[in-house]
Amino acid sequence: MLPRIRVGKRGVIVIPKDIRERLGIEEGMTLEVSVKGDALVLRVRDLWSELRERGKKLKVDLEEAEREIDKDEELWLERLE
Helix, strand or coil: CCCCCCCCHHHCCCCCHHHHHHHCCCCCCEEEEEEECCEEEEEEECHHHHHHHHHHHCCCCHHHHHHHHHHHHHHHHHHHC
8 A cells, every 4th residue: 555645734745754765865855846647746856966967077177277276366365465
């Protein structure tokens, strides 16, 4: 038998603990919601994984970035004098 949940005030629902643990759902995570026919579908979005994947596509020259930071730091220090 499928677990049943109750809709509370303001439409709040509580996802049972065993389901949260199985899907790795933790407080503060974002879930996507959609409707398929008469079903409400929640999908777990792992934003950190998405950011890591996007970061892999970036082309960054770390040495150039460090040079820019050093230059900005030097300019900041000159303004303090």
